[in-house]
Amino acid sequence: MASRPAGLTRRQVYERSLKRRSLIIAGGSTLAVVLAVVILVPLSPGWEKVKLSFFNGEVFVKTFPKLLNAFVLDLAIFAWSVPLIAALGLAIALARDVRNPVLYPLRLFGAVYTDLFRGVPVVLVVYLVGFGIPGLGLPRPWNSPYIWGTVALVLTYSAYVAEIFRSGIESVHNSQRNAALSLGLAGKDVMRFVVLPQAIRRVIPAQMNMLIALQKDVALLSFIGPVEIFRQAGVFKSLLANFTPYVVAAAIFLVVTVPATRLADYLIAKQNRSRS
Amino acid sequence: MKLRLENVQKSFGQTKVLDGISLEVAQGEMLCLIGASGSGKSTLLRCINLLEPLDDGAIWLDGIDIAEPSLDPQPIRQRIGIVFQSFNLFPHMTAEENVMLAPRRIHRKTRDQLRQPIAELFDRFGLRDHMNRYPDQLSGGQQQRVAIVRALAMKPDIMLFDEITSALDPELVGEVLEVLKSLKTEGMTMIMATHEMDFAREVADNICFLDQGRILEQGPPQQIFAAPKQMRTRDFLGRVLGAHKG
Ligand SMILES: Nc1ncnc2c1ncn2[C@@H]1O[C@H](COP(=O)(O)OP(=O)(O)O)[C@@H](O)[C@H]1O
Ligand SMILES: [Mg+2]
Numbered sequence: 001m002a003s004r005p006a007g008l009t010r011r012q013v014y015e016r017s018l019k020r021r022s023l024i025i026a027g028g029s030t031l032a033v034v035l036a037v038v039i040l041v042p043l044s045p046g047w048e049k050v051k052l053s054f055f056n057g058e059v060f061v062k063t064f065p066k067l068l069n070a071f072v073l074d075l076a077i078f079a080w081s082v083p084l085i086a087a088l089g090l091a092i093a094l095a096r097d098v099r100n101p102v103l104y105p106l107r108l109f110g111a112v113y114t115d116l117f118r119g120v121p122v123v124l125v126v127y128l129v130g131f132g133i134p135g136l137g138l139p140r141p142w143n144s145p146y147i148w149g150t151v152a153l154v155l156t157y158s159a160y161v162a163e164i165f166r167s168g169i170e171s172v173h174n175s176q177r178n179a180a181l182s183l184g185l186a187g188k189d190v191m192r193f194v195v196l197p198q199a200i201r202r203v204i205p206a207q208m209n210m211l212i213a214l215q216k217d218v219a220l221l222s223f224i225g226p227v228e229i230f231r232q233a234g235v236f237k238s239l240l241a242n243f244t245p246y247v248v249a250a251a252i253f254l255v256v257t258v259p260a261t262r263l264a265d266y267l268i269a270k271q272n273r274s275r276s
Numbered sequence: 277m278k279l280r281l282e283n284v285q286k287s288f289g290q291t292k293v294l295d296g297i298s299l300e301v302a303q304g305e306m307l308c309l310i311g312a313s314g315s316g317k318s319t320l321l322r323c324i325n326l327l328e329p330l331d332d333g334a335i336w337l338d339g340i341d342i343a344e345p346s347l348d349p350q351p352i353r354q355r356i357g358i359v360f361q362s363f364n365l366f367p368h369m370t371a372e373e374n375v376m377l378a379p380r381r382i383h384r385k386t387r388d389q390l391r392q393p394i395a396e397l398f399d400r401f402g403l404r405d406h407m408n409r410y411p412d413q414l415s416g417g418q419q420q421r422v423a424i425v426r427a428l429a430m431k432p433d434i435m436l437f438d439e440i441t442s443a444l445d446p447e448l449v450g451e452v453l454e455v456l457k458s459l460k461t462e463g464m465t466m467i468m469a470t471h472e473m474d475f476a477r478e479v480a481d482n483i484c485f486l487d488q489g490r491i492l493e494q495g496p497p498q499q500i501f502a503a504p505k506q507m508r509t510r511d512f513l514g515r516v517l518g519a520h521k522g
Contacts, residue, residue, distance in 0.1 A: 175360065175362060175364045176364060176366065178322075178327050178360075178364070179360065179364035179365075179366070180366070180377075181327060181349075181353065182325050182327060182353055182356075182357075182358045182427075183353065183354070183357075183377070183378035183382075183426070183427070183430060184350050184351065184352075184353040184354030184378060184382055184430060185350075185377070185378055185381055185382065186350060186381070189381045193366075193377055193381070194366055194377075197368050198366075198367065198368055201368065
């Protein structure tokens with residue numbers, strides 16, 4: 001037998017060599033693709049023009065600070081929407097779960113609400129609420145597109161978030177409910193202390209994905225007024241007759257959403273591992 | 277304390293699962309339910325705890341018919357503890373929090389008020405070192421003992437046990453059965469569905485043999501095990517005791 005590094009089992013030596021091999025292959029093929037793109041794309045006839053209007057270094061440097069500034073507004077709208085969406089989403093999920101006949105209207109409302117707002121494109125809700133309600137002639141500050149734009153996002157997203165919470169609630173095994181009931185706990189305590197904490201833990205990865213989608217959809221508010229990053233990029237585009245500001249905006253979004261997506265995937269993988 | 281069941285009936289859809297069960301348990305007595313899987317033992321225990329509504333019949337607990345459908349089940353369940361085959365501890369809470377939850381919410385006690393008496397309970401069942409562990413950090417036997425402590429913390433008048441050792445590795449069965457013996461010495465009233473025939477013979481005051489939702493035979497263990505009157509009881513005991521020896 002060949003000699004092996006001290007302290008390693010046969011299996012570990014074998015797995016190491018496998019790993020080294022696959023790393024070399026993956027690295028080599030990635031390098032080949034990147035080289036092909038870098039060499040071939042600039043050879044295409046329109047490349048010079050595309051480069052000038054989409055990847056213009058000068059425009060990049062000029063617009064980046066202003067765009068980053070506008071992005072702060074996106075973050076702010078996002079930040080105050082999230083707690084509202086979480087609270088409303090949870091309330092709707094719980095409303096859909098009530099069994100008391102007196103509260104039947106609440107249950108019905110929950111069902112209609114989730115069907116309605118999941119059935120209409122976000123951008124339409126943004127238009128209808130964002131233009132429609134201030135159009136009623138409300139006094140300042142109640143005619144602000146910030147408020148009604150946020151309301152539109154909250155309405156749509158809480159419908160999705162509610163359904164995710166509900167799937168989490170239903171995934172908690174009935175034996176947990178029974179165990180809690182058998183101790184003499186009231187139905188609302190069973191929900192609050194036994195079912196909900198387990199349900200919420202299970203849906204955290206799914207809700208993270210909703211947050212990522214929301215972060216991007218904040219840009220839709222640009223259609224009704226607020227000068228957030230997407231609208232600011234549009235302003236620069238007209239001003240400079242150049243598309244680079246959009247690329248800058250996309251890059252800024254990616255810096256936030258890519259780590260968030262990775263984190264969500266990591267949480268999902270971790271959860272799958274712990275359940276198997 | 278006295279529990280008396282009178283002609284209890286229960287169906288799931290078209291299937292009759294309990295077909296006229298009548299029995300009595302006196303204060304401090306231990307009753308063991310034996311019978312093949314599917315004979316209705318679990319359903320009977322769940323009916324007594326009001327987790328399943330009866331179709332007909334009565335359950336008298338100290339002169340009150342707790343099967344009355346219009347009664348609020350909560351205060352009744354507080355008087356009747358139940359422990360399940362699959363432990364059903366709350367996985368997101370430590371052992372101590374599992375035990376504290378019901379007394380905190382129902383008796384409105386604070387954690388500080390509960391810490392001392394609950395620590396004593398854990399001590400009594402040899403669980404002192406495990407109070408702050410989560411269920412998945414405990415062995416099956418430890419989890420089941422925590423589940424028993426959780427039910428006892430509500431100071432029930434009667435305890436129901438549904439095959440609480442069936443999901444355990446054989447070497448962990450003993451520690452859980454010991455707990456039941458010590459409860460028996462303290463005078464706890466208990467009904468237990470079980471396949472542990474040796475234990476039933478040694479500790480039970482009475483045995484009920486269930487068959488297809490009926491009590492086919494009941495009596496003290498000496499009688500049921502030594503001289504079963506019914507053919508089906510003999511068959512059943514022959515099967516389980518034979519399997520046990522083999
Ligand atoms: N929730 C239920 N729905 C329908 N059938 C059930 C339900 N629970 C139990 N049963 C049926 O009732 C019968 C008795 O079951 P069970 O009380 O669990 O018996 P045991 O505990 O003696 O094994 C079985 O035939 C079982 O399939
Ligand atoms: Mg059973």
